Amino acid sequence: MSNRYIGESIKRREDKRFITGKGRYTDDIVLPGMLHAHFVRSPYAHARVVGIDLEEAKAMPGVIAIYTGDDVAAINGVPCGWQVNFRNGETMREPKHPMLIPTGSTAKHVGDAVAVVIAETKDSAIDAAELVMVEWEELPAVAAPADAILPDAPKVHEQFPDNKAFDWTFGNPIEEVDAAMEKAAHITELEFINQRVVPNAMEPRAYIGSYDETSDKYTLYTSTQNPHLIRLLMCAFVLGIPEHKVRVVGPDVGGGFGSKIYHYTEEALVTWASKQIGQPVKWTSDRSEAFLTDAHGRDHATKAEMGFDADGNIVGLRIKTVANMGAYLSTFAPAVPTYLHGTLLQGLYTTPKINIDMTCVFTHTVAVDAYRGAGRPEATYLLERLMDLAALEMGRDPAELRFQNFIPPFDGVEQPGYQTQVALQYDSGNYEAVLKRGLEMLGYENFRAEQAEAAKTNKILGVGFSTYVEACGIAPSAVVGALGARAGLFESAQVRVQPTGKVSVFTGSHSHGQGHETTFVQVVADKLGIPMDDVDLVHGDSDTIAFGMGTYGSRSLAVGGSAIVKSIDKILEKGAKIAAHKLECAEGDLEYAEGKWTVKGTDKSIGFGDVALTAYVPHVYPAGLEPGLDFSSFYDPANFTYPFGCHIAVVEVDKETGKVTLKRMIAVDDVGNVINPMIVDGQIHGGLAQGIGQALFEGTIYDENGQLTNGSYMDYCMPRADDLPMFETDRQVTPCPHNPLGVKGAGEAGAIGSTPAVVNAVIDALWSAGHKPKDILMPLTSERVWEAMN
Amino acid sequence: MITYPFEYKRASSVAEAVSMLAEGGKALSGGHSLIPSMKLRLNMPDALVDVGRIPELKGISMDGDELVIGAGSTHADIADSQLVKEKLSLFAEGAAHIGDPAVRSRGTIGGSLAHADPSADWPALVLAANATIVVTGPNGERSIPSTDFFTGLFSTALNDDELITKIRVPVSAGSKSTYQKFAQPASRYALVGCAIVKQADGQVSVAFSGVSDAPFRDTDVEKNLNSGQEAGPVGKGQSIMSDNFASEKYRVHLASVYLQRALEAVA
Amino acid sequence: MQVEINVNGKARKAEVEDRTLLVYFLRDTLQLTGTHVGCDTSSCGACTVHLDGVAVKSCTLLAAQADGCSVTTIEGMAKDGEMHPLQEGFRECHGLQCGYCTPGMIMTAADLLKRTPKPSETEIRFALEGNICRCTGYHNIVKAIQWAAENTAAPMLADSHLWTNDVVVEKVVETE
Numbered sequence A: 001m002s003n004r005y006i007g008e009s010i011k012r013r014e015d016k017r018f019i020t021g022k023g024r025y026t027d028d029i030v031l032p033g034m035l036h037a038h039f040v041r042s043p044y045a046h047a048r049v050v051g052i053d054l055e056e057a058k059a060m061p062g063v064i065a066i067y068t069g070d071d072v073a074a075i076n077g078v079p080c081g082w083q084v085n086f087r088n089g090e091t092m093r094e095p096k097h098p099m100l101i102p103t104g105s106t107a108k109h110v111g112d113a114v115a116v117v118i119a120e121t122k123d124s125a126i127d128a129a130e131l132v133m134v135e136w137e138e139l140p141a142v143a144a145p146a147d148a149i150l151p152d153a154p155k156v157h158e159q160f161p162d163n164k165a166f167d168w169t170f171g172n173p174i175e176e177v178d179a180a181m182e183k184a185a186h187i188t189e190l191e192f193i194n195q196r197v198v199p200n201a202m203e204p205r206a207y208i209g210s211y212d213e214t215s216d217k218y219t220l221y222t223s224t225q226n227p228h229l230i231r232l233l234m235c236a237f238v239l240g241i242p243e244h245k246v247r248v249v250g251p252d253v254g255g256g257f258g259s260k261i262y263h264y265t266e267e268a269l270v271t272w273a274s275k276q277i278g279q280p281v282k283w284t285s286d287r288s289e290a291f292l293t294d295a296h297g298r299d300h301a302t303k304a305e306m307g308f309d310a311d312g313n314i315v316g317l318r319i320k321t322v323a324n325m326g327a328y329l330s331t332f333a334p335a336v337p338t339y340l341h342g343t344l345l346q347g348l349y350t351t352p353k354i355n356i357d358m359t360c361v362f363t364h365t366v367a368v369d370a371y372r373g374a375g376r377p378e379a380t381y382l383l384e385r386l387m388d389l390a391a392l393e394m395g396r397d398p399a400e401l402r403f404q405n406f407i408p409p410f411d412g413v414e415q416p417g418y419q420t421q422v423a424l425q426y427d428s429g430n431y432e433a434v435l436k437r438g439l440e441m442l443g444y445e446n447f448r449a450e451q452a453e454a455a456k457t458n459k460i461l462g463v464g465f466s467t468y469v470e471a472c473g474i475a476p477s478a479v480v481g482a483l484g485a486r487a488g489l490f491e492s493a494q495v496r497v498q499p500t501g502k503v504s505v506f507t508g509s510h511s512h513g514q515g516h517e518t519t520f521v522q523v524v525a526d527k528l529g530i531p532m533d534d535v536d537l538v539h540g541d542s543d544t545i546a547f548g549m550g551t552y553g554s555r556s557l558a559v560g561g562s563a564i565v566k567s568i569d570k571i572l573e574k575g576a577k578i579a580a581h582k583l584e585c586a587e588g589d590l591e592y593a594e595g596k597w598t599v600k601g602t603d604k605s606i607g608f609g610d611v612a613l614t615a616y617v618p619h620v621y622p623a624g625l626e627p628g629l630d631f632s633s634f635y636d637p638a639n640f641t642y643p644f645g646c647h648i649a650v651v652e653v654d655k656e657t658g659k660v661t662l663k664r665m666i667a668v669d670d671v672g673n674v675i676n677p678m679i680v681d682g683q684i685h686g687g688l689a690q691g692i693g694q695a696l697f698e699g700t701i702y703d704e705n706g707q708l709t710n711g712s713y714m715d716y717c718m719p720r721a722d723d724l725p726m727f728e729t730d731r732q733v734t735p736c737p738h739n740p741l742g743v744k745g746a747g748e749a750g751a752i753g754s755t756p757a758v759v760n761a762v763i764d765a766l767w768s769a770g771h772k773p774k775d776i777l778m779p780l781t782s783e784r785v786w787e788a789m790n
Numbered sequence B: 001m002i003t004y005p006f007e008y009k010r011a012s013s014v015a016e017a018v019s020m021l022a023e024g025g026k027a028l029s030g031g032h033s034l035i036p037s038m039k040l041r042l043n044m045p046d047a048l049v050d051v052g053r054i055p056e057l058k059g060i061s062m063d064g065d066e067l068v069i070g071a072g073s074t075h076a077d078i079a080d081s082q083l084v085k086e087k088l089s090l091f092a093e094g095a096a097h098i099g100d101p102a103v104r105s106r107g108t109i110g111g112s113l114a115h116a117d118p119s120a121d122w123p124a125l126v127l128a129a130n131a132t133i134v135v136t137g138p139n140g141e142r143s144i145p146s147t148d149f150f151t152g153l154f155s156t157a158l159n160d161d162e163l164i165t166k167i168r169v170p171v172s173a174g175s176k177s178t179y180q181k182f183a184q185p186a187s188r189y190a191l192v193g194c195a196i197v198k199q200a201d202g203q204v205s206v207a208f209s210g211v212s213d214a215p216f217r218d219t220d221v222e223k224n225l226n227s228g229q230e231a232g233p234v235g236k237g238q239s240i241m242s243d244n245f246a247s248e249k250y251r252v253h254l255a256s257v258y259l260q261r262a263l264e265a266v267a
Numbered sequence C: 001m002q003v004e005i006n007v008n009g010k011a012r013k014a015e016v017e018d019r020t021l022l023v024y025f026l027r028d029t030l031q032l033t034g035t036h037v038g039c040d041t042s043s044c045g046a047c048t049v050h051l052d053g054v055a056v057k058s059c060t061l062l063a064a065q066a067d068g069c070s071v072t073t074i075e076g077m078a079k080d081g082e083m084h085p086l087q088e089g090f091r092e093c094h095g096l097q098c099g100y101c102t103p104g105m106i107m108t109a110a111d112l113l114k115r116t117p118k119p120s121e122t123e124i125r126f127a128l129e130g131n132i133c134r135c136t137g138y139h140n141i142v143k144a145i146q147w148a149a150e151n152t153a154a155p156m157l158a159d160s161h162l163w164t165n166d167v168v169v170e171k172v173v174e175t176e
């Protein structure tokens, strides 16, 4: 043990390669003899493939092969990884996503692939793909979830005429909630759309499949958040090849935000094609393709009601939502609107009765799956919009209303965890404190005076609050299994001490920007009391790492880091045996600190490096003990972790144009213990920008034919540097009581709390000037805000 | 992303460029409208005539009462030019709000005018300033008043074999001007751009970008203002655009707000 | 056609298609993969390099247009192992997470600091209008640029030769 690194803002070790241009993303990799793939995609949201003529395309220079759906019919489609059945017990409907749409079948969203051209260069593949002549029969399409359940809506899958994938209900029985609502003195009701957004990792997806005939082995390089999961899905469910014959490598990954968790058809196709042709095959997505084929996020149409008694205590919450699944069920999709959303509807409040009614539907759009926050942003948006609106409607102060309804503090050690009405048991929380701190940072008293002044001008001001609790470190396996997950959600780690005392750590987590090479090493170096320079992290390669569930759901440190700690414990336990033998004392007489074992009360000690060497040169060695110092562990946590916090936005609204300017963004987050504050702050910043993006700028726009009309950065508005202020962040620490590091997870918090804070602020501004909208559709474009005032 | 194949030719003089264009193809200046559209395969010329290195197209100078700007001047050249700032701050101000720094370093005034994107900034600026577009073709040089230059959506009075060589802008002492832009939040082109030049005698010229499917001088508004009345409705008789960011109604509203702001700026 | 471009101080000659974009010349022909591609519409700035000392989007430029010019890429920003103050600043201030936008950010910021050695926060944000970062929320990127500005004397930022290899140091001719 030492305390040199944990809690310090150690500069990132991975940075050097990125700032010098030496980062190595999948598209940077060139293999000998590598060919390039380009897909022919459906220009229609719904259309039958009547026929495909390849003649002209095949004659193009450089073309090696062209495959259509008929060529790959033997390959299974991409499966879903989570099962949520209908409330009446009917099995979830799970149409597989075919590799390529075969003749006679229908493409089900714009961008659904029908053929792939493989050529010597990317350019010749693109040129030839344009000459693949597909005869299409265009069919009617439906894009919005609420439209999909209308009686005469176009059908996405013929066999499921009601377009439902499944429906689901959760929480207290609806009769109990209805009864509670009946007694309410005030009900705040809100109908809104949590719009569909596009993750937009800056590195587009890229894959290289490479087959080696002599060993009958495949290698897939992929821009993924979880190499092992891709291997498992691709081997066992799609290609049907033995897992030990496949190596999946995730090199540097340029962001993911959820979109790179899932197994995509293109991954399996390049892998398969590399064997057919006997040469490596690369595919790199264009941004335009990314808009059409990366899994999107959110897309809920909701009616929410929150009941209050005469004193302002919440008495009930009733939710009805239709969630868009897209055309196919992506890897984690069914979990997002259900177990990652419905289970969070307690929020930080003591609401006694809660019920959610969810219908999950197919539409002619690309699949929707987890996007930064996954379900928790939708839950937080719903609750926090209701809270601020209720305060406005009841003439209450929004901060006061929250204080009144907060769950009182509990640390999960002295006080038990908090049992919610929606299954989860929160680990520890202190909600009042984060809101108090937020108000302090805001200067609440002064703000209201300023706002009153501004209300007389053309530039009005508003403040919006959002206090959230979320569930991270998605696990434990037994629980998620009971909830329909088809995988465990543990993590693995191996700590290998080399004979010279240097340490290699192998983790199943896979950083795509989170800085694991730094944070994880901080933990290891401190736990072993050795310099960080003596430790390296290995990740992203299924051949070198035992197993891994990957990086998403803010789980890497909480679950992956805990697995590492377990291995370190084993190292120290065995090391103590060796040390005791060398020092000729009992193990119990030893203490370990600063990289050495010392006999208590003496100056007799032996260093970590000496013990390591002894383990590999076991001449003087405990009888019966195996040589070597190398331990693997799997960590399956006892519970989710529950970070929480308070986000406050201050906006200025131009009354003449409706233009919103975000003036301040305050975030007080409690993510448990913090290993590297600099990195945690960075995670919060990025999350805030995405959450603000959803509130003010981002959102897909589909036309009546299911065409995405804003599938480029010229039309889909990404938050830019000049759209955002400097963020004001602060932190509170309530350790997680059930994992060895006391960490909760920080990757998604920013995106979870910020969206409703920003929207609430705009609504507040408008109310301050005498307009009383309940809702404005996100993103809050100038026109929509102006409309709300006119 | 790759364009269709084409032949690249580099011209070293206006004369050479004009003779190359006579064989077909398109002029390539900064390439910041042409190359993006060719990458998306929305545009497929057989040949590109690179006019980016023709010395005659560069340079900004005064000629009598006129500021003469070479068509190959980049937005940044104009935004940073001391001469432009002194003589015609409208152009410096407008140029500084085009795209981002990299776009300003490559994109040119000539290319922008020839491209005639209804949401581009230069069209409103040259219209309000009463500029003249000087072009050279196989039959020599001709001058086109900016008010005759823009003929519709992405279309101009320029012939395929003509090259814009310079923009002449009258400069008069005591005038005031401003460019007020409400940027489309994603592309940063003008959702509404309003350029006003107010002469020393109070007469104004008012032009808009982004509002209609072609940039225009709002002669009704000018008439009203120049006869001492309220501006009145903006864009009368124009075919107002409508898109994801602004409906027709909102666009017209924004245009009148931006007109008011522009008028305040030159008051 | 044949182009000769001085890239990071080396004269590189190669046969390219007329339609080859500068970014692919750098990435595919020269294997300088530090310059990235993040969009199809010239919007994201991941591909930003310096052309004769000025930041440009290499996805919106033909290799042919750069013929005879000097190009500096992110790989050319550290000279003799000493990093450019902006590279230091990005590391110091955690101005990057996944690193994909970073080369473009640094090249854009270098151009800004050359013209405006002590930019305000607003000037920095305005200068980054054409560079998208999805990870950082820009907060630490702004700080990284401020750090570089504060820790470097203005004349040094202005003279790119001090920091980059854009002088011809050796003649390497490659033909493909």
Ligand SMILES: Cc1cc2nc3c(=O)[nH]c(=O)nc-3n(C[C@H](O)[C@H](O)[C@H](O)COP(=O)(O)OP(=O)(O)OC[C@H]3O[C@@H](n4cnc5c(N)ncnc54)[C@H](O)[C@@H]3O)c2cc1C
Residues within 6 Å of the ligand: B026, B027, B028, B029, B030, B031, B032, B033, B034, B035, B036, B051, B071, B072, B097, B098, B099, B100, B103, B106, B107, B108, B109, B110, B111, B112, B113, B114, B115, B117, B119, B120, B121, B122, B158, B162, B163, B164, B165, B187, B188, B189, B190, C041, C042, C043, C060
């Ligand atoms: C990301 C991005 C953001 C942008 N934002 C804005 C913005 O906010 N406002 C704005 O106004 N513009 C914007 N633009 C467009 C930019 O200003 C372009 O540079 C400009 O429209 C075209 O100039 P160019 O020199 O690049 O022309 P090119 O792309 O080279 O050519 C455009 C057209 O003009 C023709 N042409 C070029 N030069 C001549 C000539 N001398 N004579 C005759 N024909 C010629 C070409 O043949 C072609 O048809 C943006 C562009 C990008 C990529």
Ligand code: FES
Residues within 6 Å of the ligand: C036, C037, C038, C039, C040, C041, C042, C043, C044, C045, C046, C047, C048, C057, C058, C059, C060
């Ligand atoms: S790749 Fe050049 S701007 Fe996006």
Ligand code: FES
Residues within 6 Å of the ligand: A202, A254, A255, A513, C095, C096, C097, C098, C099, C100, C101, C102, C132, C133, C134, C135, C136
């Ligand atoms: S650091 Fe990932 S996009 Fe900027």
